[in-house]
Amino acid sequence: MQLNQVKAIITGGASGLGNAVAQHLVANGAKVALFDVNEEKGQEAATALKGHFFRTDVTSEEGVSANVAAARDAMGGLNVLVNCAGILGAGRMLGKEGPMPLNTFATTVMVNLVGSFNVAKAAAALMQNNESGEDGERGVIINTASVAAFEGQIGQAAYSASKGGVVGMTLPMARELSRFGIRVATIAPGIFWTPMVDGMPPQVQESLSASIPFPSRLGKPDEFASTVAFILGNRYINGETIRLDGAVRLQPK
Secondary structure, eight states: OOGGGOEEEEETTTSHHHHHHHHHHHHTTOEEEEEESOHHHHHHHHHHHTOEEEEOOTTOHHHHHHHHHHHHHHHTOOOEEEEOOOOOOOOOSEETTEEOOHHHHHHHHIIIIIHHHHHHHHHHHHHTTSOOOGGGOOEEEEEEOOTHHHHOOTTOHHHHHHHHHHHHHHHHHHHHHGGGTEEEEEEEEOSBOOHHHHTSOHHHHHHHHHTSSSSOSOBOHHHHHHHHHHHHHOTTOOSOEEEESTTOOOOOO
């Protein structure tokens, strides 16, 4: 798919990796609709990109369905979804204040896993009606997992479970949607520069960078965005999870 033909919904598009994807796509002629819970940042980002913003709770079935349809109408079509919305949900099973509240675990899974599926199914329901392009392609869905899906650290049980679920649903989704010409892929980023990392002390940032074999630095959001663009442009990438991590393997803590 050519980037100048892309009409994309990007969840978590107001900041971080999602916003980097939106900027990259728009710079290459795409149209974007940003979904986020942060109204102020979302409106600001959409205005800067000459795109559209829809305040969206990805865990709301009715809200997502309505906003996906509205985004399609606003852009004059929909052929790409990039799921970047997510939360950390950090916490130990048995912390200093006792066992983790079940709601903490459930909320993390709801946003990161159920939310990704919720937006994906709503987008696919509309993409299936697109006119087919080369190889019969009608759309692309790209989800965001994490290297924590494979080697989660202490305190990441909820987060790792949610991201492991994203990896696990990638292939069956790709297999099911293949008859409609819709591809599904997932990116599992390592440690990237995000607003969360910006708020960490310099010594913590340096320690994180030193843990990455090569290049020994944190990932740049535009490197994530260019990986999204690569997946969009290469139709033979389907049902796959791509680690984007500088060969890092997370230690227990």
